[in-house]
Amino acid sequence: MSGITIKLLAEKLNLSTATISKALGDSHEISDATKQRVLNLARELNYVPNAYAGSLRRNVSKTIAVLVPEVADSFFSLALNGIEEVALAKGYHTLIYLTHEKLEREQAILKALAGGRVDGAIMSVTAETNIYDHIQEFNRQLPVVFFDRVCEEIDTAKITTDDYQCGYNATQHLIEAGCRKIAILSIPNNNLSIICERIKGFKAALADNGLNAEDGDILYCPEEPGDSYNFIKEIMFSGNPPDGIVATVEKLTTDIYLVSQQLGINIPKQLKVVCFSNQASVNILTPSLTTITQPAFEMGKAAATVLLKSLRNNELIMKEESMVIPSILMARGSSVG
Amino acid sequence: MSGITIKLLAEKLNLSTATISKALGDSHEISDATKQRVLNLARELNYVPNAYAGSLRRNVSKTIAVLVPEVADSFFSLALNGIEEVALAKGYHTLIYLTHEKLEREQAILKALAGGRVDGAIMSVTAETNIYDHIQEFNRQLPVVFFDRVCEEIDTAKITTDDYQCGYNATQHLIEAGCRKIAILSIPNNNLSIICERIKGFKAALADNGLNAEDGDILYCPEEPGDSYNFIKEIMFSGNPPDGIVATVEKLTTDIYLVSQQLGINIPKQLKVVCFSNQASVNILTPSLTTITQPAFEMGKAAATVLLKSLRNNELIMKEESMVIPSILMARGSSVG
Known part of the structure; x- marks a missing residue:
């Protein structure tokens, strides 16, 4: 160009x-x-x-697609609200597609959408997404904005939070609270940008404090919900359990608390916990949960604003519109005392 | 016909x-x-x-729309998963539309959809929906299945749970646990079928036990999330606070627990609580929360099954497919002891 x-x-x-x-x-x-x-x-x-001006001139559906892995997660439900607020104000419809963390679904949805049903897409990729042809193919015809879970391989706008810093801050917070054996917990076999960044931050914080990240401290929970309970139980039941956990996904909270209750592990005395979560209920847990609170609503608003701008300007490439909106560590009972 | x-x-x-x-x-x-x-x-x-066979013959988009008030609620996110499981197995796309409890949005979405973008719709109406022309208009052209929040005025399939019985059982449970002044809490100014049924069940249980439902015991929280905290605080701070609460919406849980913590009210000793909720985290609250657990996933599956059947059979009217799937009362710490 x-x-x-x-x-x-x-x-x-x-x-x-x-x-x-x-x-x-x-x-x-x-x-x-x-x-x-x-x-x-x-x-x-x-x-x-532009070879695809034909597609862009079709920019009359006044509809944008949003691809998210799931909605049973407060980050995504809040981000959707942010996207819809902006879209609605500009007279755009929003279509929400759930990929359920399946690459195959992401591929099928983008293929169907390229047919002209929407003017552009906002997406957060699946945990399985390790090839990008389907996104590139879509983006040759229609604009894409990534939010949260991005593909570095695609040259377009990315709305993220400071995941590296979040991983660093969560770990540093636990070290300052007295932890010496910290584990970071994640969802299974994934290639997610956000998880990689959080793990890098985790390792850096350990290194800066003269601690080593052993392989065993970076833990990927198995797929099924019931399995993560047993997985966490095994870790806590082992001869050398962690004294601090950084949980990178909010749905791990319930299992960490349940295992602790069942094994009689006192949070925060024996185990300190920080979780990435935007749920209101973190305040009423016993103890209340220390969180990395992500700017979910703001990230959604920013992603929609950038996409609608690209539609106004008939542009497919918007990488200069990328932005990083910081998260906040909210210290509560699960890591203090 | x-x-x-x-x-x-x-x-x-x-x-x-x-x-x-x-x-x-x-x-x-x-x-x-x-x-x-x-x-x-x-x-x-x-x-x-059928005068609209022309529309039904257009049944080629292989796409169904789902209209829900929000996704930041475990009932709706689980129901969506049920709908998608069925749709996916039959090769259908699912488009999710959020109405954000606004009648105006529901009207605009149905109007846009009647243009032929989808083959049919599954919907749970907004709390504001008190007129039905827009749904009737849509249903003249395309099939509609209601789930959870239904319109009795529209003659089509309705997938519900036993809301009357749930209201009754929750109230009876609190009475048996010793409560004598029970309040039922709901969301603001609504015409929702489900809330009406739950309140009817609430009143019937009180009457069957020789108790009267005073006007003040049926309480509608104000709109804004922050406001419901203050609203509940005022109730509990009044001269004659309830000793039992049936909360008809899961998001009220956090405020009920926070107010109790702040005012030093012991749950369950001074206040017993039952909440309609499908959240996994109810197990890790202190005390754990007694819930009416709705068959959200099953209701979503049933709604999608009925809609796809109507598409196969080219039928707009499916009231004989209505079904009621019972909920379960799960007694936990918030109402026992």
Whole structure:
């Protein structure tokens, strides 16, 4: 791409982008004189027409798709609310698709959507997503904005939080609270950007405090919900259990608390816990749960704002719109005392 | 409608519904002999062709819409999983629309969908929905299945749980646990079928035990999340606070527990609580929360099964498919002791 957009041509000629678009498309609605002016400038600036302008001109469905792995997680439900708030204000419909952490579903959904049902997509990839052709293919035709779980391989806008710093801060907090054997808990076999960053932060905090991250301290829970309970129980029942846990997914909270109750492990005396969670109920747990609280609603709003901007400007590539919105560590009873 | 359907014609002639449909539509794919047989029987039985068969024949989007008020509620997120499991198995896409409890949004979404984007809809109405023209209008063209929050005014399939019995059982449980002044808490100004039924059950249980439901015992929390905390605080701070609460919405749990903590009210000694909730975290609250656990996943599966059946059979009216799937009262620490 030469960097010359329809928007730029419109600005230079003091015409609307719609007029430029129609002139380049040889529309009968535009006078020959105007067409000539537009074509002259386009040649002069070496304007390369977007091969997929046909798709973008179809930008009339006034609908955006949102692909999320699940909604039974307060981060995603809050982010959806943020996306919808912006979309609604601009007269856009939002279609929500659940991928259920399946790459196959993500592929099928994007393929179906490329048919023109929506004007663009906001997505958080599945834990299985380790190939990106389907996203690239979609993005050749329609704009994509990633939020939270991103693909570095795709050159578009990414709305994230400071996951590395979150992993670092959670670990540092536990070390300062007296922990010396900290484990980080995650969901199974995944390639997620966010989990990698949190683990990097975890390792860095340990290293900065002269502690070593052993392999055994980076733990991936098995797939089934019931299994994660048994998995955590085994860890806590082992000869050398952790004295601190960073849980990277909110749904692990229940199992950590249940195992502790069953084994008579006192939180926070024997085990300190920090969890990535946006649930209101963290305040009424006993003890209340220390959390990394992510700016879910704000991330959703930002993602929708960037996508709608790209639609207005008829642009597929928006990497300069990426942004990082920091999370907050909220210290509560599960890590203090 | 005469009650004679394409399905019935198909059964009587031992042909597929597709063949009947094509024969009635004078398709070139069907032999003249077969067309004659179909037309003869149709006349004999006084078959009235569905005026909207044109819409139903457009049943090719292989997409169903689901309208829910929100996803930050475990009932709806579990129900969505049930719907998607069935839809996926049958090769259907599911589009999720959030109404955010706004009638205006529900109207706009159904209007947009009637344009042909989907083959049918599964819906749980908003708390504001007190007129039904928009649903009737949609249902003239495309099939609708209600789940949980239904409209009695619309003559179609309704997948519900036994809300009256749930209200009754929750109240009876609190009375047996020793409560004598029980309040039922709900969300603001609503016309919801489910809440009406639960309140009816609440009143019946009180009456059966010789207790009166005073006006003040049926309480509607204000709209904003922060407000319900203050609302509950005022109730508990009053001269005559309840000794038992039936909370009809899971998100009220956090505020009830927080207020009790702040005012030093012991649950369950001074206040017993039963809440409609499907959250896993009810087990790790102190005390653990007694719940009415709804068959959310099963209700979602049933709703999708009925809708897909109606699409297969080209039928708009499916009231004979309505079903009631019972909920379960799970007694835990918040109401015992």
